[in-house]
Amino acid sequence: MFDLLEIALGRAQDLKADFCDLRLVDETSEMLRYKNRSLAELSRETSIGIGIRVLHDGGWGFSATQSLAPSDIVAAVDTALALAKASSATFTAARQGYRLAPEPAWQERWLGPCQKDPFSIQIEDKLALLQVCADEMAAVPGITLSQGFLHFIRTDKYFASTEGARIHQTMYRTGCLIEATASDDQDIQRRSYPCSFGQYESAGYEMVEHWAMQDHARRIATEAVELLTADRCPEGYFDTILGGSQLGLQIHESMGHPSELDRALGEEINFAGASFLKPELINNLRYGSPLVHLVADATAPGALGSFGYDDEGVQAQRIDLVKDGIFKGYLSSRDTASILGLERSGGCMRAQNWCFQPIIRMTNISLEPGKTPCSLDELISDTGSGLYLETNRSWSIDSMRYNFQFSTEYAREIKNGKLGRLLKNPSYSGITTDFWQSMDALCDRESWVQWGTPNCGKGQPMQVMWTGHGAAPARFRRLKIGAANA
Amino acid sequence: MLDTDAAIILIDRLLKDVGTRQDAGRLAFAEVQIDSSSQATSRFANSHMTQNQAQDATTVSLHLAGRESECRLSTQDISTGGLARLVDDAYAALMLLPAAKDPPAETAEPSDLIDSGQILDESRYDPACAALDASERGKAIKRMIQKADGNDQPEAIHLAGILANGQRLVAFGNSRGVRRVYRETFIESSLTGVIRNCDGSNATGWAKGHQTSMRDLDLDALTDRALAITARARNPREIAPGKYRVLLEAEAVLDLLGFIWWDFAATSHLDRLSPLAGKIGEQIFGSNVSLRDDVFHPLQSGPRFDGSGYDRKTVDLVKDGVLTGLVTGSRSSRRLSALSPDIQLTGHGLPEPSAMGEIPANPVFLPSDPRSMTIAIDDSVPTIVLNRVWYVREVDPSRKLLTGMTRDGIFMGGQEPLKNMRFNISLMDMLQSKSIVAMGPARRAAGEETFPAIVPSMIVDDFNFTETTKF
Numbered sequence: 001m002f003d004l005l006e007i008a009l010g011r012a013q014d015l016k017a018d019f020c021d022l023r024l025v026d027e028t029s030e031m032l033r034y035k036n037r038s039l040a041e042l043s044r045e046t047s048i049g050i051g052i053r054v055l056h057d058g059g060w061g062f063s064a065t066q067s068l069a070p071s072d073i074v075a076a077v078d079t080a081l082a083l084a085k086a087s088s089a090t091f092t093a094a095r096q097g098y099r100l101a102p103e104p105a106w107q108e109r110w111l112g113p114c115q116k117d118p119f120s121i122q123i124e125d126k127l128a129l130l131q132v133c134a135d136e137m138a139a140v141p142g143i144t145l146s147q148g149f150l151h152f153i154r155t156d157k158y159f160a161s162t163e164g165a166r167i168h169q170t171m172y173r174t175g176c177l178i179e180a181t182a183s184d185d186q187d188i189q190r191r192s193y194p195c196s197f198g199q200y201e202s203a204g205y206e207m208v209e210h211w212a213m214q215d216h217a218r219r220i221a222t223e224a225v226e227l228l229t230a231d232r233c234p235e236g237y238f239d240t241i242l243g244g245s246q247l248g249l250q251i252h253e254s255m256g257h258p259s260e261l262d263r264a265l266g267e268e269i270n271f272a273g274a275s276f277l278k279p280e281l282i283n284n285l286r287y288g289s290p291l292v293h294l295v296a297d298a299t300a301p302g303a304l305g306s307f308g309y310d311d312e313g314v315q316a317q318r319i320d321l322v323k324d325g326i327f328k329g330y331l332s333s334r335d336t337a338s339i340l341g342l343e344r345s346g347g348c349m350r351a352q353n354w355c356f357q358p359i360i361r362m363t364n365i366s367l368e369p370g371k372t373p374c375s376l377d378e379l380i381s382d383t384g385s386g387l388y389l390e391t392n393r394s395w396s397i398d399s400m401r402y403n404f405q406f407s408t409e410y411a412r413e414i415k416n417g418k419l420g421r422l423l424k425n426p427s428y429s430g431i432t433t434d435f436w437q438s439m440d441a442l443c444d445r446e447s448w449v450q451w452g453t454p455n456c457g458k459g460q461p462m463q464v465m466w467t468g469h470g471a472a473p474a475r476f477r478r479l480k481i482g483a484a485n486a
Numbered sequence: 487m488l489d490t491d492a493a494i495i496l497i498d499r500l501l502k503d504v505g506t507r508q509d510a511g512r513l514a515f516a517e518v519q520i521d522s523s524s525q526a527t528s529r530f531a532n533s534h535m536t537q538n539q540a541q542d543a544t545t546v547s548l549h550l551a552g553r554e555s556e557c558r559l560s561t562q563d564i565s566t567g568g569l570a571r572l573v574d575d576a577y578a579a580l581m582l583l584p585a586a587k588d589p590p591a592e593t594a595e596p597s598d599l600i601d602s603g604q605i606l607d608e609s610r611y612d613p614a615c616a617a618l619d620a621s622e623r624g625k626a627i628k629r630m631i632q633k634a635d636g637n638d639q640p641e642a643i644h645l646a647g648i649l650a651n652g653q654r655l656v657a658f659g660n661s662r663g664v665r666r667v668y669r670e671t672f673i674e675s676s677l678t679g680v681i682r683n684c685d686g687s688n689a690t691g692w693a694k695g696h697q698t699s700m701r702d703l704d705l706d707a708l709t710d711r712a713l714a715i716t717a718r719a720r721n722p723r724e725i726a727p728g729k730y731r732v733l734l735e736a737e738a739v740l741d742l743l744g745f746i747w748w749d750f751a752a753t754s755h756l757d758r759l760s761p762l763a764g765k766i767g768e769q770i771f772g773s774n775v776s777l778r779d780d781v782f783h784p785l786q787s788g789p790r791f792d793g794s795g796y797d798r799k800t801v802d803l804v805k806d807g808v809l810t811g812l813v814t815g816s817r818s819s820r821r822l823s824a825l826s827p828d829i830q831l832t833g834h835g836l837p838e839p840s841a842m843g844e845i846p847a848n849p850v851f852l853p854s855d856p857r858s859m860t861i862a863i864d865d866s867v868p869t870i871v872l873n874r875v876w877y878v879r880e881v882d883p884s885r886k887l888l889t890g891m892t893r894d895g896i897f898m899g900g901q902e903p904l905k906n907m908r909f910n911i912s913l914m915d916m917l918q919s920k921s922i923v924a925m926g927p928a929r930r931a932a933g934e935e936t937f938p939a940i941v942p943s944m945i946v947d948d949f950n951f952t953e954t955t956k957f
Contacts, residue, residue: 039583042558044559044560060536084538087538090625181759276956398906405889460676
């Protein structure tokens with residue numbers, strides 16, 4: 001495949017482009033979706049193409065083609081250069097101090113983790129698993145809809161640049177979900193496992209076996225039915241423990257996005273918004289309590305947002321975003337890193353596939369677990385009185401990433417240090433920094449899970465990205481509960 | 487990108503290959519769908535082009551339906567070898583599948599179609615739109631920036647946004663002889679103005695347009711609108727949350743109503759995921775609310791056939807507040823007709839197999855007694871004007887309770903800028919007669935939470951702001 005990329009690089013050099021990099025992405029995916037005890041969808045997709053970035057005279061251009069014919073590759077390079085020239089012609093002053101932060105021209109082969117190739121697992125076995133789960137859920141009286149899916153993606157990515165980088169990466173992503181819905185004339189309640197919208201990891205079929213959905217199907221169906229008649233979650237201010245997957249989404253929305261440097265610099269203002277994290281606040285903002293240590297770690301084994309090298313050829317890294325509660329840094333790219341005066345890009349440029357231009361995206365944005373031994377049972381016991389919320393149902397945050405409101409599928413009252421009655425329709429809200437400053441306890445590494453979110457949207461045109469979020473359950477003092485019911 | 491002839495040739499070739507395979511006798515039918523597009527986006531902020539990109543992509547998907555099972559495989563490798571592999575893999579997958587409890591739904595026959603002789607629909611294709619190149623987009627963006635630079639505000643307004651254009655082709659063919667091709671163009675621009683407040687923070691304004699023809703998108707007017715809102719947004723004050731009368735601009739209405747479109751799909755009722763299930767014939771909204779799905783409306787876009795090749799019909803969904811109809815696809819109409827013989831196939835199916843079933847892709851909100859919103863504002867009642875809404879999510883499906891934020895322009899009385907607020911509102915409540923004060927003329931609106939549709943601006947009472955934010 002690199003010989004195809006050499007054609008493009010040669011053309012870019014012939015045309016005297018200042019810089020060019022390319023990604024050839026070859027991807028295969030399979031989705032099996034069950035609905036009400038029957039296979040609702042079996043689909044497979046294959047995709048291959050080349051995305052080409054050119055930098056010329058301070059202007060960027062990007063084009064993409066699915067044709068691997070040399071003449072079409074050359075034409076795509078020409079298009080990218082024409083776009084770059086149009087960029088620099090539109091704005092005659094190049095960005096001041098503009099440059100690409102340096103990065104070695106890696107020549108590497110990287111393989112993501114995969115113990116069991118999901119594409120070699122017999123389809124009968126996959127269907128049998130989904131059938132067992134569907135039968136278990138349907139056996140619970142009151143269930144009106146049961147669903148589940150298995151999703152597998154294999155990606156081969158070839159990267160090359162005029163700086164001499166040549167990188168070949170292979171990665172697998174696997175996702176699974178079961179979901180039980182109960183409805184009556186008044187209400188619709190849902191329970192999901194392992195988490196809402198599916199748990200995804202950079203892994204093979206072994207992750208499906210790990211999550212053992214068949215062992216949880218009847219439980220979530222029972223809980224969905226019980227929620228129909230459960231008491232409504234009370235409103236007010238409560239000491240609240242958030243479950244790990246819910247906390248993962250909280251991290252995504254309230255730390256992952258505001259720490260994207262393109263947002264902070266105003267480049268996403270037209271769609272995704274801006275960020276309250278201004279560059280002058282680095283080392284100057286108390287973002288959270290001293291327990292809050294948030295990292296961006298693209299090296300985390302098996303996590304959904306992990307890779308060897310980003311889509312600019314920058315090596316995967318682990319970066320502190322918040323340490324001891326203090327804001328420390330951003331997710332960056334080679335050009336935004338240079339604006340901020342950083343020595344090196346944080347390696348966060350990623351594209352959905354060959355057809356899209358890389359933009360700054362989260363990798364694995366994780367809350368480091370507590371250092372003091374603490375299980376979820378111990379945390380509940382220590383809480384005395386409050387609430388426990390689990391599994392996301394809705395999420396919303398403002399365009400600067402201050403005010404948020406989330407709701408979860410499931411809540412339990414905590415009374416006398418024990419989980420009590422089931423509560424439905426829990427929601428909570430707050431301001432990002434107030435929220436994180438209220439975190440006063442969290443579970444240890446035994447309870448820590450690397451959750452995976454497959455559908456982060458950003459960019460124009462919109463792209464979807466898979467991100468990871470490691471989290472253990474944590475407690476937040478006097479969280480505002482029930483804003484949705486106001 | 488493929489042209490019409492190439493698309494038809496490819497469909498013919500693929501179906502012929504399918505028909506000559508050893509297991510062809512096991513098939514009930516085969517369908518091919520082609521999605522081919524070419525688009526370009528110029529994106530700018532901070533006085534430079536942050537991205538200038540062009541993409542060209544064609545996806546071919548093959549749906550094989552046996553008598554008891556089905557599968558769909560897609561590829562972007564449209565070489566001879568690639569398409570042959572597609573057929574190989576599709577048959578291999580189909581042979582592995584057990585009999586489904588819900589067998590494959592039917593595909594269109596030529597005799598089913600009103601215009602069975604017409605293959606190509608290019609009624610929404612504008613050659614000028616397709617031809618807009620990077621240089622021309624750059625010039626247009628320069629004009630926008632110059633307008634911003636030339637504004638007479640005490641503080642400078644910086645403009646960010648996109649100008650995008652392109653074309654797409656959707657082609658369908660099946661083993662029953664149906665061939666349908668649709669081609670359209672689009673042009674889209676959204677603009678955000680940024681202005682500095684006295685306290686050093688920023689205020690913003692926004693405007694967006696999306697049309698199928700360049701004639702219908704006035705970039706100067708769009709720029710003027712974004713700049714005017716931005717200028718007015720400067721130095722906002724905070725007000726207490728609570729229930730207010732609100733004028734929702736059409737873009738805000740769109741991004742709220744987007745969360746109810748699928749409730750008019752038969753599958754959402756069959757799956758008991760909609761609070762409208764079982765309510766056909768009942769008064770669900772105010773008598774001043776009527777909704778239709780109408781692909782033929784002159785301001786609409788999208789093909790006039792569905793994922794199974796059937797004609798899209800115009801469907802009255804809500805008439806004077808009464809739920810009168812649902813959109814169906816091949817599968818859902820079969821399931822529903824077992825319950826009620828009146829159920830029609832409306833031609834809104836997504837490509838099968840699909841867990842979602844179908845969707846009303848061309849909604850038109852028909853306001854009764856549309857009025858000028860300026861005249862409709864009652865000065866004696868404090869009215870907040872919302873330019874748009876943002877990050878809207880469904881909190882409780884049984885009430886269609888939504889939460890979201892205001893953004894890029896919120897004004898008391900249409901003039902005094904306010905700080906942004908979070909809302910929690912029930913669509914079921916908002917669309918009642920007692921809540922709707924007035925509606926403007928319906929127009930094509932483009933937001934960020936759903937596809938463009940034809941909706942009015944609306945003045946509603948008791949819009950529930952629950953919290954404030956810091957900007």
